[in-house]
Amino acid sequence: MKVAVVMGGASPEHQVSLASGRGIAKAVEVLGHTAIPLVIDADGNWIDGQHEAIEILQACDVTIPALHGEGGEDGRLQGFLDQLQVPYVGSGVAASAVGLDKHLTKSVLTAHGIPVTPxxxxxxxxxxxxxxxxxxxxxxxxxxxxxxxxxxxxxxxxxxxxxxxxxxxxxxxxxxxxxxxxxxxxEMAGREIDLAVLEFPDGRVETAPALEIHADPGQPFFNATAKYDSSATRFVVPAPLDPELALRLRRTAIEVFEVLGCAGLARVDFFVTSTGEAVVNEINTFPGFTPASQFPRMWAAAGLSYAEVVDTLIRTAVARG
The missing domain is CATH 3.30.1490.20 (ATP-grasp fold, A domain)
Incomplete structure (x- = not known):
């Protein structure tokens, strides 16, 4: 297949998106497909030109919108692809828009009885x-x-x-x-636990083993420096969880995914207090996707390689049409 990989964008996460996009494009080639990178610059302009980008997108079998933050993960690009009638990986307009807006996410989850960070x-x-x-x-x-x-x-x-x-x-x-x-x-004192949610071509929605974040103790919290530039930050996967808590987190992550109407993939981030209370901090409808990112790490612990996760995303998007 011809697979367009859109990356970059005008959000502060431009460089992160470029790294995610490059990793995905490499995996697409490993899978035997043709990867066609399409870059949006930091001002929001298609480097190939918008008209040229439209022609390329419409000539591809599927698009992977590997953008993070506003302008790409918020439903705008998804709406653009819907207008072009181009199949794409991940959530649609509504779930993307709500998922990026932390206020709206918390409002919807609270209305469904799912605990969130106050x-x-x-x-x-x-x-x-x-x-x-x-x-x-x-x-x-x-x-x-x-x-x-x-x-x-x-x-x-x-x-x-x-x-x-x-x-x-x-x-x-x-x-x-x-x-x-x-x-x-x-501030929620406790453990930071992430769950990776993945939709399969047959419609199944599963989670990988949970990941626990141990942020660089030299940073005030798990900030951008601790996330991307520190060798002292540790990701432990599988996270050491008792079976009851692990099952509760898994069920809640899938419920969040379904309540928000997500598709394809998402990462649901939790805080777990010392009393065992689990609250949702946020959802990422297209989480960081470099080979070192949390989402692929969790699926690697489940036995799925980086390329196999990308393959699942592509096949699920094509099956959904």
Whole structure:
């Protein structure tokens, strides 16, 4: 098959997407297909030109939109591909849009009785009116330490741990540069556990063994530096979990996937407290996909190689049409 691999994009995750796209394109070639890389530059322009890109996409059998963050993982590219009637890997417009928007994700999951990290969303005058923002946090029962992040985005860009009013106001201002909606959440003390969800061509949805993150102790939390640039960060897979907790996380991850209407793949991130409470932190509808990324690591622990995971994604997308 001819497989288009779209990568890059205008989000802060541009370089991460390029790395994911290159890894996927290499796997596509290993599988015996023809990989056709299509790069969107950091300003959001197709390097080959939009008209040329449309012709290439329509000439391919399937597209892998290996974009992370806004402009690619948020439903915009998926809608574009739907208009072109091009089969593609992963979730459609609605699930992609909701999945990237952390506020909407939490609202939908809460409505379905799925526990999420407690928090509030600040927008409009909340971002500049300190008293209004503090009142909103007080009503929600939120106190320091807090995590502040853009409502749309990933790779920990724009995420800050705030321990007092000064750091909170700075964090809100920094996050607001990246997104007009800013999420302020309670710090969850406990373990960070990820689940990889994969849809198979016959419609089955499965999870790989869970992964536990042990972030670089030299960093304040699992930030972008700890994620991409630190040799001190460790990913333990399979995560040491008792059978009951492992089953609960697996069932919840699949429920999140299905409630949000996802397709193809997703990574669901949890916090597990010392009392065994598990809450959903977020979902990534197209998670980092380099050979060293968490998603492929988890499936490697299940016995699926990187190329085999890419093969499953392609075959599932083609089967779905």
């Amino acid at each position: 928090g509030v969303t600040l927008r409009g005058t909340d971002l500049t009116d300190t008293e209004a923002a503090l009142q909103k946090l007080k009503l929600a029962g939120l106190d320091f330490p807090l995590f502040v992040k853009p409502a749309n985005g990933g790779s920990s860009f724009g995420v800050t741990r705030a321990t007092n009013l000064t750091t909170l106001l700075t964090a809100i201002a920094d996050a607001a540069v990246l997104d007009p909606n800013v999420l302020v959440e309670r």
